[in-house]
Amino acid sequence: xxxxxxxxxxxxxxxxxxxxxxxxxxxxxxxxxxxxxxxxxxxxxxxxxxxxxxxxxxxxxxxxxxxxxxxxxxxxxxxxxxxxxxxxxxxxxxxxxxxxxxxxxxxxxxxxxxxxxxxxxxxxxxxxxxxxxxxxxxxxxxxxxxxxxxxxxxxxxxxxxxxxxxxxxxxxxxxxxxxxxxxxxxxxxxxxxxxxxxxxxxxxxxxxxxxxxxxxxxxxxxxxxxxxxxxxxxxxxxxxxxxxxxxxxxxxxxxxxxxxxxxxxxxxxxxxxxxxxxxxxxxxxxxxxxxxxxxxxxxxxxxxxxxxxxxxxxxxxxxxxxxxxxxxxxxxxxxxxxxxxxxxxxxxxxxxxxxxxxxxxxxxxxxxxxxxxxxxxxx
Numbered sequence: 001x002x003x004x005x006x007x008x009x010x011x012x013x014x015x016x017x018x019x020x021x022x023x024x025x026x027x028x029x030x031x032x033x034x035x036x037x038x039x040x041x042x043x044x045x046x047x048x049x050x051x052x053x054x055x056x057x058x059x060x061x062x063x064x065x066x067x068x069x070x071x072x073x074x075x076x077x078x079x080x081x082x083x084x085x086x087x088x089x090x091x092x093x094x095x096x097x098x099x100x101x102x103x104x105x106x107x108x109x110x111x112x113x114x115x116x117x118x119x120x121x122x123x124x125x126x127x128x129x130x131x132x133x134x135x136x137x138x139x140x141x142x143x144x145x146x147x148x149x150x151x152x153x154x155x156x157x158x159x160x161x162x163x164x165x166x167x168x169x170x171x172x173x174x175x176x177x178x179x180x181x182x183x184x185x186x187x188x189x190x191x192x193x194x195x196x197x198x199x200x201x202x203x204x205x206x207x208x209x210x211x212x213x214x215x216x217x218x219x220x221x222x223x224x225x226x227x228x229x230x231x232x233x234x235x236x237x238x239x240x241x242x243x244x245x246x247x248x249x250x251x252x253x254x255x256x257x258x259x260x261x262x263x264x265x266x267x268x269x270x271x272x273x274x275x276x277x278x279x280x281x282x283x284x285x286x287x288x289x290x291x292x293x294x295x296x297x298x299x300x301x302x303x304x305x306x307x308x309x310x311x312x313x314x315x316x317x318x319x320x321x322x323x324x325x326x327x328x329x330x331x332x333x334x335x336x337x338x339x340x341x342x343x344x345x346x347x348x349x350x351x352x353x354x355x356x357x358x359x360x361x362x363x364x365x366x367x368x369x370x371x372x373x374x375x376x377x378x379x
Contacts, residue, residue, distance in 0.1 A: 096188015
């Protein structure tokens, strides 16, 4: 009796262990765990391509747009593997709530959410596999998709992508090209790739030296790939960039984009650009008073931007050419003594005025720092 009880307890414990470790059905290499695709290759996925084993047909409604950030194409030829880092620490991390991280078109969703729901709910196996990756119940998949926000990536982004193979979700590490239509959650993290209906999760580090599959697109640079991290607080409104007009849009979370509204550029985006370099002025001639003067130079207030203002150079009076200066170990002829004795007696009775009675500043009416060109979305 004891043996039977102990055997049953051992069997139950073993069953629970296998179930929790994922060996009792959908675990192992299905890609649904945190280590999804960590032992595999890194897939480069262009914006409009479905990729391998798509969950559904494409529901993307916008065409691929290049990233507004100028980039230098890789020197590797087509099909060559671009150098990548297995560790995520070498990639730039951006919060999902960063203004301008995503783009879109005002009052136009980048993904047809209604069609996406229809594609998934027609196949129960796909619905279950999608729900497992998304962390929701199969019955909640429609509401889950409606609560996501359609946007377009503005930078090449690293994710864990999931294809549908043999009735299960198979995860792999991927880089999505800028211009890819995605659905993001209320923390700004990409959750669905609209070109294939695949569920997305945050990326994981690759083990060993990763192999790269896919052809690098023009402008792809591994060092410029970003990783989106969850915003510290729930997002109610995204600040995105209109990819057609290069203006700013406020988009509420959720699939309904009819409430989009235009926004003025953020304060940090309206700062004047760096001033255009000016030609070098001619050399200044020394005056007898020791002050360098240039009759054609602008007044100290004539600057193209506040960033051009710099402390003036220290100018010391030089002795007249016909009068030698004091010897190194000899005090000046009129030196009244130490610093404690300097006073009115040290001032000459009739001080000579500087040549020209001093510098006359230019007309202040000509001074202006307004009108500097501003190009918020200049590349």
